[in-house]
Amino acid sequence: MHPSDSPSARLTALGTQLIEIHDWLRDELARLRAGLDSPGGAGLTRELRAHCVGFCAALDRHHTGEDGGAFRVLADQVPELRPVLAELSADHKTVAAILTRVETLLAEGGDGRSVRAELDGLAGLLESHFTYEERKLVAALSRLTxxxxQLLGVAPPDDETG
Structure with a gap:
């Protein structure tokens, strides 16, 4: 067992794990966007479509997990964070709408340019959202057990598979 995989390490490092999840999501989104820009204009290959669907599902699980897990616990334990949590949950709805548009484009055989435009908007929103969330919540999350x-929707990526 990796030392950071112990229950006590996981519990005391939830804020750090949030940052790891956000960094992984940032990297995956950057890979998707770069794939759409690949030389030769391959565009939305089957592999890229599958990667996009997987990314959208992971991001949705993360935000759904936060809303139903960590945010509820934080609202109970740290009531002064409720306005921040409400803002972040509103962002989650906006992100979900973008993900729905991306999924619709993929299902309807949309072109790479249309998907890229949605992903570019998503990247801007997510960077702002993740930065704000990290600045406002990491310390409070690290105090949770x-x-x-359950609390963040997904596990942090395994940094040993790198």
């Missing part, structure tokens, strides 16, 4: 997947 609980399971990462």
């Amino acid at each position: 609980g399971d990462t997947v």
Whole structure:
């Protein structure tokens, strides 16, 4: 077992794990956007479509997990964060709408340019959202106890598979 995988390490490092999840999501979104810009104009290959669907699902699980897990716990334990949590949850709805548009484009055989435009808007929103969330919540999250997947929707990526 990796030392950071112990229950006590997971519980005390929830804020750090949030940052790891955000960094992984940032990297995956950057890979998607770069794939759409690949030389030769391959555009939305089957692999790129699958990667996009997987990314959208992971991002949705993360935000759904936060809304139903960590944010509820934080609202109870740290009531002064409720306005911040409400703002972040509103962002989650905006992100969900963008993900729905991306999924619709993929299902309807949309072109790479249309998907890229949605992903560019998503990247801007997510960077602002993640930065704000990290600045406002990391310390409070690190004081929580609980399971990462239950509280944040997904587990942090395994940095050993790098």
